Amino acid sequence: MSEKERPSKAERMKMPRQPMPEQDPGERARNFKEVPYGYSPETAMLEASRCLECKKPTCMEGCPVGIDIPSFVNLVAEGDFRGAVRKIKETNMLPAICGRVCPQETQCEAKCLLGKKSDPLAIGRLERFCADWERASGQVELPDIKPATGKKVAVVGAGPAGLTVAIDCARAGHHVEIFEALHKPGGVLSYGIPEFRLPKAIVGAEVKNAENMGVQIHYNYVIGKTDTLDELLEDFDAVFLGTGAGLPLFLHIPGENFIGVFSANEYLTRSNLMKAYDFPNYDTPIPRGGCVAVVGGGNVAMDSARTALRLGAEKVMLVYRRSRNEMPARAEEVHHAEEEGVDFHLLTNPKRVIGNEKGWVTGLECIKMELGEPDASGRRRPIPIQGSEFEMAVNTVVIAIGNSPNPLVPQTTPDLKVSKWGNILADEATGRTSKRGVFAGGDIVTGAATVILAMGAGRNAAASINEYLETGEW
């Protein structure tokens, strides 16, 4: 569409937000294929043409990496998809991923002016469309790489933070090696977020791009064990720590060690990373069927609940101690989970896991909650209603109440400063830690957050690594 054919601003305000076609809920709740199909080129152009091309694009303030949203959207509206991808990639190297997993409703789309009068522009869907279009075109463009500097950067962890640093440092001409504890790259993108929400082929393709830029990845390499941070510093000029928040939290209620009680990390790792959903073609087992209770209200809980359905559970109950409004999960995931038949038990808190004499879970005792005064987080504090205990009959309980920082690196690096919760202390703007030449970012610094914030932190850290390697100043 050329500029002239674009609808007037008044007309744009009236155009409906284009829905994204997706698998039927009844069908998809039993398979691991991706839920939405994505926009067609025509729908993408139509949706993009709704953008008001604001003089002050507030949408950009909502994007932690500051993508030039109106520019890329207008290129989409004009049908210049190649140009749109280039524009996005100026600031975000992993658009296929962000378009799928960013909580747009609280970020870019929350700030979109269109949202004031009608529905915000579907920025995430358009971003996803561009990235998918480029991958399908078979011609993925790599950014220009500066001449080799001879400097070496080590990146610990191949999650979104680490991958972003690797790409940005490689662009600057440095030699980059990633050290990853697991046998696959991607961090949470691979072991946590399920295939039906983020196909692993997409993560693989994004990682391949990094490798094509010369980034080397060492798998099964656990820093703190295979090598310590100090040993890495002997070989590398700078080190970035992007080790994530991988330590699962439990509720510390009685019965939590019965067979059938999982951390969400274990449940999702078995299913995603180890492909237990395809047992016995893959060797790793996971319980199937039965009744499953998932405790929590974030993305991790939604992913666990929806995975349980796909593993053949008869019933999946989500147990969350606050109300629907306080759920930290992406709106789309909550909506999808509900559509697929996850049974929400809101304002409910587990008290005790019940098991039989052989140690297997048979039930979950819960108590009803009501909302009291707001707490430190600004959310109303849930308070138990005395005497409201009840029991759910379940065979599997998945605890998805969050993760704390992975302690392996700090434990073996005495001079690396951490907070009392174990987060590595790093300057927000530069990622610099208390140790010369060592930078950190992502969930290991902030605690469990989002993909795009981890990438934003990676971007900042890479800029300051590049500066440090140039000036040598700390």
Next chain:
Amino acid sequence: MHEIVKASKIGPDVFHFEVIAPKIARKRKAGQFVVLRINETGERIPLTIAGADPGQGTITLVFQVVGKTTAALSALKEGDSIQDIAGPLGKPTHIDNFGTTICVGGGIGIAPLYPIAQALKNAGNRVLTVLGARTKDLFIMEEQMRRVSHEVRICTDDGSYGTKGLVTNVLDEWIKELDNKVDFVMAIGPPIMMKFVAKTTLPYGIKTLVSLNSIMVDGTGMCGCCRVSVGGETKFVCVDGPEFDAHKVDFELLMQRLQAYKEQENQAMEIWRSNHEIPA
């Protein structure tokens, strides 16, 4: 990829592999383990590093076939490769000159016990060793254990070799013989054996460590699959262990949790057996 440079069968269903893993060979300390995955569809399983040759860049793995993964591993030959090996994982054994130590090994547990006994001896301890198995043919690594021990006593359930009886009987007698002048006991074997070793040494108040073999996935503290209860607290075997104070471990829970996947494990093994064989 990690090439298997030496593969041999050292007992019924017990195999001894030397595998290329130079970094791990240099780093590993007694008591540590690796997590391996044979191929793309494989499961991640932990195996103790039973020895290493940093010069050759190899590590030694000794394993018993108990299910699909160990069976598939046993069918690999010299020259074949294992896709992934991560390590060395877990905390190394705390080695010191304790004085008189008794090492108790049962069945396949003798393999992980060997590097610890060796380290204890090198640290100047008097190393006394009790080895047990159900029957004579099931003994592994006896010669090696003799080399790193000052004295070895052997028992079998059926009396076909050494004294007839359980390791705990031999252990109890030995402690009495030494007038309770035993400073440290290290026991590795089936959970039930470790449980009774703990019971045996408790009244004497001898510091006793056991190495736990819970089911694992990542081996880096990320999943919590390997959790056990020690002194009423939940611990992760892969990062807090694998060794714990025997007198504080809840062995019942450990044994229960090891049963978690019996059904699927049997199914996987049946499928494997239907078109493979464990090497003779």
